[in-house]
Amino acid sequence: MAVFVTFWGTRGxxxxxxxxxxxxxxxxxxxxxxxxxxxxxCDAGSGIRELGADLLTREDRPDELHLxxxxxxxxxxxxxxxxxxxxxxxTRIRVYGTALGDESRHQLLSGQMSSSYFPVGFGELKAEIxxxxxxEGSKEIxxxxxxxxxxxxxxxxxxxxxxxxxxxxVYLTDNEIENDPKEVRDDPSTExxxxxxxxxxxxxxxxxxxxxxxxxxxxxxxxxxxGWGHTSCLTVTDLAIQSGVKKxxxxxxxxxxxxxxxxxxxxxxGERAAQFKSxxxxxxxxxxxxxxx
Amino acid sequence: MDHPSDxxxxxxxxxxxxxxxxxxxxxxxxxxxxxxxxxLFKLAKKETVIGRAEDAPVRLISPKASRQHAILHRRSxxxxxxxxxSRNGVxxxxxKVWRALLRDGDIIQIADSEFVYREG
Numbered sequence: 001m002a003v004f005v006t007f008w009g010t011r012g013x014x015x016x017x018x019x020x021x022x023x024x025x026x027x028x029x030x031x032x033x034x035x036x037x038x039x040x041x042c043d044a045g046s047g048i049r050e051l052g053a054d055l056l057t058r059e060d061r062p063d064e065l066h067l068x069x070x071x072x073x074x075x076x077x078x079x080x081x082x083x084x085x086x087x088x089x090x091t092r093i094r095v096y097g098t099a100l101g102d103e104s105r106h107q108l109l110s111g112q113m114s115s116s117y118f119p120v121g122f123g124e125l126k127a128e129i130x131x132x133x134x135x136e137g138s139k140e141i142x143x144x145x146x147x148x149x150x151x152x153x154x155x156x157x158x159x160x161x162x163x164x165x166x167x168x169x170v171y172l173t174d175n176e177i178e179n180d181p182k183e184v185r186d187d188p189s190t191e192x193x194x195x196x197x198x199x200x201x202x203x204x205x206x207x208x209x210x211x212x213x214x215x216x217x218x219x220x221x222x223x224x225x226x227g228w229g230h231t232s233c234l235t236v237t238d239l240a241i242q243s244g245v246k247k248x249x250x251x252x253x254x255x256x257x258x259x260x261x262x263x264x265x266x267x268x269x270g271e272r273a274a275q276f277k278s279x280x281x282x283x284x285x286x287x288x289x290x291x292x293x
Numbered sequence: 294m295d296h297p298s299d300x301x302x303x304x305x306x307x308x309x310x311x312x313x314x315x316x317x318x319x320x321x322x323x324x325x326x327x328x329x330x331x332x333l334f335k336l337a338k339k340e341t342v343i344g345r346a347e348d349a350p351v352r353l354i355s356p357k358a359s360r361q362h363a364i365l366h367r368r369s370x371x372x373x374x375x376x377x378x379s380r381n382g383v384x385x386x387x388x389k390v391w392r393a394l395l396r397d398g399d400i401i402q403i404a405d406s407e408f409v410y411r412e413g
Contacts, residue, residue, distance in 0.1 A: 004391060023396045247388075281388065288373070288394025289385070 003167045003293040005210060006032040009047020010285040012174075012216050012230070012252035013075050020258035025287025028075040029252065031171060031212060035164045038142035040066045042160060042171045042212075044080040044109070047287065052084035061085075064092040066132075066141055068148075070173055071157040072108035080109050081118050091127035098134050098148050098158050106131050149204045151175035153229035161204060167293045170208040170245075173252045177201065177231045177239060178222075188219060194238035194276055205243040209293050212285060213240070215250035215265060216257075237269040241278040249285040317413030319372060321351060323406060334408075336372060341365040343403060344377075357381050357404035365395075372410070374401060 009027030016026040028045030039062050041048065055061050065085060070076055085091045095106045106129070110122035122129075138147035144164045151157040152175055159172040177197050205211055215233035217225055222232040233250055240248040250269065253262055262284040269282040321334040334341070334351050343351040344362035353362065359379040366373045372395045376383045384402040385393045395401075397412040 006392075283386070283388045286393075289388075289390055290392040291389070292376070292391035 001036060001165055003162070003164055003169060004032075004034040004290055005169055005212075005293070006034070006051075006290040007047075007249075007285050007287055008032060008051040009043070009045040009079070010251055010253055010287055011045075011075075011255060012214075013255050015046045016255040021253075023259040023286065024253055024262045024284055027287060028078065029070075029173060030079060031285075033162050033169055033171075035142065035144045035162065037062050038066065038144055039064075040068060040141075040144075040146070040160075040162060042068050043070055043076045043173070044078070044083065045075050046079040046082075048079035049082040049084075050287075052082070052086075055085055056088075063090060064094065066146075067093055067095045068146070068160050068171075069095065069105040069109075070151075070159065070171070071153060071155060072104055073155065073174070076174070077105075077108055077112060081113050081120065086125045086127045086129070089126040092130060093127050094130045094132040096132050096134060096148075098150075100133055100135050102133060103131055147204070149200070152177070154227075157229070159204065161208070168208045168210075169293070170205050170211045170213075172201075172205065172211065173214045174229055175214050175231060176227070176229045177235050185219060188234055188272070189275070194241050195235050197235065197239045197242060201239060202243045205239065205245060208243065208245045210247045210249060210291065211240050211243070211245040212249045212251045214252040215269070216252050216254045218265065218268070221254070233265045233269050234272050237272045237280075237282065238276075240280055240282075241273060241276050245280055247291075248280055248282045250282065251285040253284070319410070319412050321401070322409040322411055324409070336365060336367065339367050342377075344379075351408075353404050353406050355404040355406065358406075362403055371395070379403075 009030040010025050011028050015028055027047035029043040030045045030047030030051055031042040032051055033040040086093060097103055097105055113122040134148045138145060144162055147161045148158045151159050157174045162169045213236045214231050215236045216230035217232050219232045219234055250265055266282055266284045273280045273282060319336045323332040341351060342349045342361050342364055344360050345353050345358040346360040361377050362379040363383050364375050364377050366375060374383060374395055375392045381404060382389045386400050395410045399410040401408045401410060
């Protein structure tokens, strides 16, 4: 048994192609988690187009795909109309809601294919698109325990964890950990302990082999973006430290952050981990990279 | 209507052939040779094996290396490194990877060797 995680889109907010984002990539969120023959797709940002093209080349492509959408903001659904397997017969795509009766994800995926927005209608897709749901916050899909948990983002958002055997992967994007407008921060280098983060979040993430987490801002950038639903990379590092995470992938890169900027965040967060004597490995999520667990 | 100062320019309808990244040779730079020099491995083929095998184009002299440790695949002028089921893994800028699209300046570590990937 092995778990493979591939980054197909790592950028937040809007696709950002170009030389300055060539290393980490410009596609909006899409991450593939493959466990034996079960294939999970986290978000349908523009990166899902390349995942679809790649799936068509695989001899062992499963007939059933599990699509987990964190929320329906545009950058997390905009790639779906370009997902080639959706046009293939003999393919089933299960789209998961987070509570009984929650069809918001399915509705938004189909709504963005109305004729005002896209030339091909949802009804013309040849794949079978099925609604599914997490009725009690988690369910067994194949032999993988998949759990969803609420995050702090305007309009609501969900994180997902995947547990198979001893391996745990957590996908946690579009989440503002710190949301107290009165909070004033000192120089991070003088902080004596990791920042306080919600206990529920620590429990959801605890012991992850890989945490893929929204780290859109530096502390300085965050001061001007409070309430936008994203987090400082240092605060998310503190979450990872307190949760006993082994690897932290900084994710949802800001469209204004170039490759050097992502490198700088990785450096800052690595220093943060060292400051608190954590051995966590911090890296920038990068398109075209697959990890094996 | 054209601006008067542009009148000396005759617009062309043809294009010069573009030299894409795919037409320039990419290579691996190895700086840990015994002589302290730098070895260059030009990546000219569709597949390049890195490993301990005698016929590996990028040969590693280390018991930590598998015979066919990793394979570099060329795809549309770019290179992807793939762990070939090795015992000790492939590291990209310190991160253990199974597969990765490479970019200029990436550091690849395999067994005791370190390479820098360079785009031409």
